[in-house]
Amino acid sequence: MNLAQLPVGDTARVVTLSVSIDLAQRLVALGLRRDSVITVLRRGWLGGPLQLRVGGTEIMLRRAAAQQIEIIAIDMQTKAQTATQAPTEMNPAEVIP
Amino acid sequence: MKRIALVGMPNTGKSTLFNRLTGGTARVANWPGLTVELACSRILLGAQMVQVFDLPGIYDLTGGAEDEQVAQRFLSEASLDAVVLVLNACQLDRQLALALQLKALGAPLVICLNMHDEAKRAGISIDVAALSAALDAPVQLLSAKYGHGLAECKKAIEGIFSQPAQKIDFSHIPHTANSANLHAREKQLFERCVQQAPTLNEGATARLDRLVLHPWLGLPLFILMMLALFQLTYAIGTPLQDLLEAGLTWFKDSALLPATASLPSFWQGIIVSGLFDGVSTVLTFAPIIFLFFCLMSVIEDSGYFARAAFMMDGLMSRMGLDGRGFVMLMMGFGCNVPAIMGTRVIRDHKARLLTMLTIPFSLCSARLQIFLFLSGALFSPTHAPWVVLSLYLASILIAMLTAVLFKAKFKSNEPFALELPPYRLPLLTHIWRRGWGEARDFLRLATTMIVLGVVLVWLLTNFPNPQHSYAAIISDFLAPVLRPIGIESTLSIALIFGFVAKEVVLGALSVITGHEGAALATQLSHTLDPVSAYSFMLFSLIYIPCISAIAAIKKESKSNLYTVFSMTWSLGLAWMVSFVFYQSARLLGF
Known part of the structure; x- marks a missing residue:
């Protein structure tokens, strides 16, 4: 599964970054690395970029680049656990536009 | 003298700290071999004079982006007594690597969270x-915005001055993209030193985003913001401009004209109508640029700019531009000059050049005056609004066409992943400093060119004498070129005036024809028909915006070749579009 396929509001773990070296370096610096946990907050209209959250940072990334990022969706059970830990306001499911 | 540099990722408030340290007394300095100017200032730290450099924000010490290379080069060439690393305390999960890297390179490090x-x-x-x-x-720990922890930071910097100054050797640094080891250490350090609530308490930003980036509300909101920006700029700027103009006119009438009265008319003309009017042209731009950048600073610092770029990116990426370019194009509808200067947010040089190529086609408020007047004079009240609207559409289409045509030539190498910072309240001093700084830079860098342009146009239109000037000779000479697009000689002289500023075109027309206001409208409706008038408007829309815009293009691109290219493309395209329009309209029997 790649990052562009991840439904809005879902969380996943990054497996590989097969983007160009320059972009990989930028993403790594922005916190998007192997094993980092990433949430899709929103998709831009007209095939626009994705709004992602990684750690303490929110970034926008074009879909073409997102397709080159392999991920594993974090299953519902783990997500439920994180959701109970989090204050209810921050439940990622709520951020769906 | 001691020398220190501020280093950090974008959006860490590095420049805010710089301004706090230096009291906003930054000068731009050229470092030998660097293409980019660095902000630099001298301050007294304890008992020592210290030279502070603000390096461009970098994501990575090994990165290939222009800014990153500038920073690397500076760090490897300048002997530094301290490297002040500014980290965003909310994003230590990904920023500590920079500290580890700099430490491993042996930099005399002071870290500000x-x-x-x-x-x-x-x-x-x-x-x-x-x-x-x-x-x-x-x-x-520091809050540069509010000044908390500043004194302690200064002490910490002074504290490491006992070590000898050093250059940083980048020759053995491993590429960060492959250095799993570095990030493992970063993660370990983060987990050991930073405790965090299970999820960040970002409720306000998330809630605002739901509205601002709403699939249906987002766009109208963006347009509303842009309109508010124009309206505010002009609501405050126009009275300021009027005041400035009144002051300049007063000076001209009561001091300059009497003082130059004894001079031969040539010298009086060149001083009053050339130099002085040129300086006035530049000065009247200053309030608009100041206000525009104050508001721009609000939009950028608040975090809205990144959201606007997010919304428009899907559309713009197809044309080789990005969302930030669209925002600048929109700004161009107010005034091209600050919009061209504002493309500086795009860090990649080529992407910036492409955006700058499109902005002169934005129908700015000065051109709108001409179009409102001409469409009112030559079209019926029911048709006139559609004429103006069609010119707006033409403006957008031509800008986009230009981008599509040249996107291969100006291909961006920028890795496109932008941070969306949380919404923040902009700081008044920062807003003020930005507006003032941009206005000052514009005056410093564009004045000569604008004044020379105005003097040149004055010479052209007044010599050998106003009735048979060089401008008239040029327009006769150009007649074979301009006749096929329906532009007669009176109007082509107006186009030469339009080179100075589109605001003076109507004034020039009334001087040339000897009529003003309603009389000018009647006069024009006798000599022009709607087809040639529309052709003239199309030409005015597309050919060179004004001398100030050209000066801005030259200032920002730092390239004569690019400036000439941009002008040539505009002129050529203006002729082609008007030609196609005029000839096909005539062929169709209009």
């Missing part, structure tokens, strides 16, 4: 002592 106030609100607590011990460098 900025935006401490935000981190505290987000429930992040940082073990400063442990971090300092692990990095073997002083670490200081």
Whole structure:
């Protein structure tokens, strides 16, 4: 599964970054690395970029680049656990536009 | 003298700290071999004079982006007594690597954990002592925006002046993209020194985003914001401009004209109508540029700019531009000059050049005056609004066509992943400083060119004499070129005036025809028909915006070749579009 396929509001773990070296370096610096946990907050209209959250940072990334990022969706059970830990306001499911 | 540099990622408040340290007294300085100017200032720290450099924000010490290379080059060539690393305290999970890297290179490091106030609100607590011990460098909590922790930061910087100054050797640094080891250490350090609430308390930003980036509300909101920006700029700017103009006219009438009365008319003309009017042209731009950048600073600092770029990126990426370019194009509808200067947010040089190529086609408010007048004079009240609307559409289409045509030539190499910072309240001093700084830079860099342009146009239109001037000779000479697009000689002289500023075109027309206002409208409706009038408007829309815009293009691109290219493309395209329009309209029997 790649990052562009991840439904809005879902969380996943990054497996590989097969983007160009320059972009990989930028993403790594922005916190998007192997094993980092990433949430899709929103998709831009007209095939626009994705709004992602990684750690303490929110970034926008074009879909073409997102397709080159392999991920594993974090299953519902783990997500439920994180959701109970989090204050209810921050439940990622709520951020769906 | 001691020398220190501020280093940090974008959006860490590095420049805010710089302004706090220096009291906003920055000068731009050229470092030998660097293409980019660095902000630099001298301050008194304890008993020592210290030269402070603000390096461009960098994501990575090994990165290939222009800014990153500038920073690397500076760090490897300048002997530094201290490297002040500014980190965003909310994003230590990904920013500590920079500290580890710099430490490994042996930099005399002082670490400032900025935006401490935000981190505290987000429930992040940082073990400063442990971090300092692990990095073997002083670490200081800071809120540069509010000035908290500033004194301690200064002390920490002074504290490491006992070490000898050094250059940083980049020759053995491993590429970060492959250095899993570095990030493993970063993660370990982060987990050891930073405690964080299970999720960041970002409720306000998430809630605002739901509205601002709403699939249906987002766009109208963006348009509303842009309209508000124009309206505010002009609502405040126009009275300021009027005041300035009144003052300049007063000076001209009561001091300059009497003082030059004894001079031969040539010299009086060149001083009053050339030099002085040229300086007036530049000065009347200053309030607009000042206000525009004050508001721009609000939009950028608040975090809205990144959201606008997010919304428009899907559309713009197809044309080789990006969302930021669209915002600038929109700004161009107010005035091209600050919009061209504003493309500086696009860090990639080529992407910036492409955006700058499109902005002169934005139908600015000065051109709108001409179009409103001409469409009112030559079209019926029911048709006139559609004429103006069609010109707006033409403006957008031509800008986009230009981008599509040249996107292969100006291909961006920028890795496109932008940070969307949380919404923040902009700081008044920062807004003021930005507006003032941009206006000052514009005056400094564009004045000569604009004044020369105005003097040249004055010479052209007044010599050998106003009735048979060089401008008239040129327009006769150009007649074979302009007749096929329906532009007669009176109008082509007006186009030469339009080179100075589109605001003077109507004035020039009334001087040339000897009629003003309604009389000018009647006069024009006798000599022009709607087809040639529309052709003239199309030409005015597309050919060179004004001397100030050209000066801005030259200032920002730092290239004569590019400036000439941009002008040539505009002129050529203007002729082609008008030709196609005029000839096909005539062929169709209009």
